[in-house]
Amino acid sequence: MKRFLVATLVTAISTSLYAADPKPATDTTKQVNQSLLESLPFSDKKDFENAQKGLIAKQDTVTIKNDKGDVVWDLEAYKKYISLDKPAPDSVNPSLWRNAQLNMINGLFEVTDGIYQVRGYDLSNITFIKGETGWIVFDPLISQETAKAALDFVNEQLGERPVVAVIYSHSHIDHFGGVRGIVNEEDVAAGKVQILAPDHFTEHAVSENVIAGNAMGRRAIYMYGALLPRNEFGGVNGGLGQTTSTGLATLIKPTDTITKTGDERTIDGIKMVFQYTPGTEAPTEMNTWFPDKKALWMAENTTNTMHNILTLRGAQVRDALIWSSFLNETIEKWGDQVEVKFQSHHWPMWGKEDIVNYFKKQRDMYKYTHDQTVRLMNMGYIGSEISEMIAFPESLDKNWSTRGYYGTLRHNSRAVYQRYMGWYNGNPSDLNNLPPADAAKKYVEYMGGEDAVLQKAQSDFDKGEYRWVAEALKQVVFANPDSEKGKALLADTYEQLGYQAESGPWRSEYLQGAFELRNGVPSTGGVVTASPDVIKNMPPTMLFDYLSVRINPEKAAGKTFSINIDFTDLKEKYTLSMENSVLNYTSKVADKADASLTLSKSTLDDIQLGNITLEKAIADGDVKVNGDSQVFQDFVGMLDKFDFWFNIVTP
Structure with missing residues (x-):
């Protein structure tokens, strides 16, 4: 499962914490960036034409706030230093700068x-299809x-219309989290609004x-x-879009699901044919063909x-081979008809020939990564070696839509290796090697101090x-986290x-690594990895399963009980x-449990969300405990609480 409930809900983190001034680009960095500038076809302006095609209107200011007045999306912060007529600063890779533009x-x-489409209001795009009566x-x-x-x-520019249906293309939060901003659950329940999604959507979305939410949320701070700061020395672009909004993520369950390719629906006069693509960019995902418009919605598959x-930030490894095979199916099904393709990130493309060529390159990008990684793997090379050896042919390397603005060939090839071979590279020295801090002390000792x-x-x-x-100084910092000179030089290195x-x-x-080396690990704010709607839709x-991974084995040692x-x-x-410091569960209820709890799922949701304490719920009678209440108290005492701000670039 991909876990995308990540740095989308960063709260109470201030960029004013950026205390140490960034350093300028070195001559080496300038040369590296200049070399790339000279090697890629920057004179090709087709993407800029496509990205601006069909513009109806734009707002002068795109700053969006929540009910409390907190800014949750601010494109203006980027406008201060990114514009179409400004060349890449020395401190920004020129290809990434182009993507940001x-x-x-x-x-x-x-x-x-x-x-x-409305673009530039979040990491993803929101798309509006005009039906007979509504959107x-x-x-x-x-x-x-x-x-x-x-x-x-949209309503201001095109005339107000009700939302009659919502389509979730897949189970990542940037594709469903804003649903309560456009419809309410009462209208869905009353049948006034349909919500359509691929099969198993709610399970994967929740x-x-x-x-692994805590660890992945912490690492997402790095990834995003x-x-x-929002300037040429800080955040420039997230690859798929500028960054992620930080408002309230919501979820309303689908009323209908797509279970196979070829499923059709006609909603408000709009006919749609779906391609079900599980296991590609998301565990469950679907593309949509509009036969009357010759238009193909590609979700996030391209x-x-x-x-x-x-x-x-961490996730389960995706299957590049399956991904490429579904793209081949897309070409076979609609390649001879499609006149426009559009998707949930970036800009559309028009013209059958250009679109099919684009699809082929997207397909072959993933297939090449898979095939060549496995070829080299079967020759005995390990992930780090493969990532250094593998290179795209020029037809993929010089193509803008296959450049690595989000994923990269280097880390994707390692992912393919990991999917087949796992963490162990086969060398016995790496079978039971020392953890980073212990190894670092010996490295520094061996290297002369x-x-x-x-x-x-x-x-x-x-x-x-x-x-x-970066490799050498990592050892210094892990051997001696108080080394100010080591941290300072490592920060300078990460920066370049x-x-x-x-x-x-x-x-x-x-x-982000440079930031924390210079300023330390923050202690306030963090990432909310489960919104109220996610908690509400979480089955018992x-x-x-979540409680099981919170069990502290030392506290549970020798304890045997049932609830x-x-x-x-x-x-x-x-x-x-x-039993055995392991929590198990079953729907086969024990006849003689040590304790029994009676409560509603909604009460449990309120406890998890902090709306009510467990003690108050018991006192109010919302939670009834029978049997040995001490058993239940002992169980609660065994549950670890995870500290969000664990160290990453320091031990």
């Missing part, structure tokens, strides 16, 4: 007759505030951050550069960049050998690597059992 082209656009909305962004702002803008096979390493590292930094300097990065996430990773079994739980509103009963 394209993503800054915002407003309301007509894709084709009756199909409109059919595809992928309502991350936050309810941004989705509402987009709907208001589960994305339940088990949440603490970086965008104008290389996507991730494995995200830097900290001062000797710093001296050599400074020399190599001056030569522009940043990749090696960030300035050179073509991938938006790579830039953020490096610059998913909650039990029956009766959810009165669901009419479901379960038994939790503790």
Whole structure:
């Protein structure tokens, strides 16, 4: 499962924490970026034409606030330093700068007759299909505030119409989180609004951050550069869009699902044919063909960049081979008819020949990554070696839509290796190796001590050998986290690597690392990995899985007990059992449990959301405990609480 409930809900983090001034680009970085500028076809302006085609209107100011007055989306912060006529600064990879310029082209656009998009109001696009009586909305962004702002803008420009249907293309939050900004649950329940999604949508949408949410949320701060200033030395572009909005993410369950390719629906006079593509960019996803318009909606299965096979924040590895096969199916089904393709990120494309050529390159990008990684793997090379050896043919490498603004060939090839071979590279030295801090102390000792390493590292930094300097100085910092000189030089090194990065996430990773080396790890704010709607839609079994990973084995050692739980509103009963420091659960209720709880799922939701304490719920009678109450108290005491701000670039 891809877990995308990530740095979308960053709260209470201020970029004013950026205390240390960034350093300018070095001569080496300038040369690297200049070399790329000279090697790619920057004279090709077709993308800029497509990104601006069909513009109906744009708002002078795109700053969106929530009910409290907090800014949840601010395109203006980027407008201060990114414009179409400004060349890339020395501190920004020129190819990434180009992608940022394209993503800054915002407003309301007509894709084709009756199909409109609002772009530049979130990481993703929101699409409006004009039906006979109302709007059919595809992928309502991350936050309810941004989705509402987009709907208001469309109604202002094109005439007010009700939303009669919402289509979720897949289970990532930037494609459903804003739904309550455009419809309400009462209208859905009354049948006034349909919500359509691919099969198993709710299961995957809810589960994305339940088990590993804390770790992935922390790492997402790096991937999206949440603490970086918005300027040429900080956050520039996220690859798929500028960044993520930080409003309230919501969810309303689908009323209908697509289970196979070829499923058709006609909603408000609009005929749609679906291609079901599970296991591609998301665990469940679907493309949509509009036969009357010769238009193809590609969800996130194709965008104008290389996507991730494995995200830097962490996830289960995607299947590049399946992904490419579904794109081949797309070509076979509609390649001879399509006149316009559009998707949930970036800008559309028009013209059958250009579209099919684009599809082929997207297909072959993933197939090449898979095939050549496996070829080299079967020759005995390991992931780090393969990532250094693999290279696209010129037809893919010089093509803008297959450049690595989000995923990269380097880390995607490692992901393919990981999918087949796992973490172990086969060398016995790596089978039971020391953890980073312990190994670092020995490395520094073997290299002649900290001062000797710093001296050599400074020399190599001056030569522009940043990749090696980062590796060497990592050992210094992990061996001695109080080494101010080590942290300072490592921060400078990460900074230059960030300035050179073509991938938006790579830039953020490096610059966020530099930020924390210079300023320390923050202690306030964080990422909300489960919104109220996600909690509400979480089934009891998913909650039990989450409680299981919170069990502290030392506190649970030697404990054996069982607890029956009766959810009165669901009419479901379960038994939790503790043995061997492991929590298990079953729907086969024990006859003689040590304790029994009776409560509603809604009460449990309120407890999880902090609306009520467990003690108060018990006192109010909303939670009834029978049997040995101490057993239940012991169980609660075994549950660890996860600290969000764990260290990453320091031990």
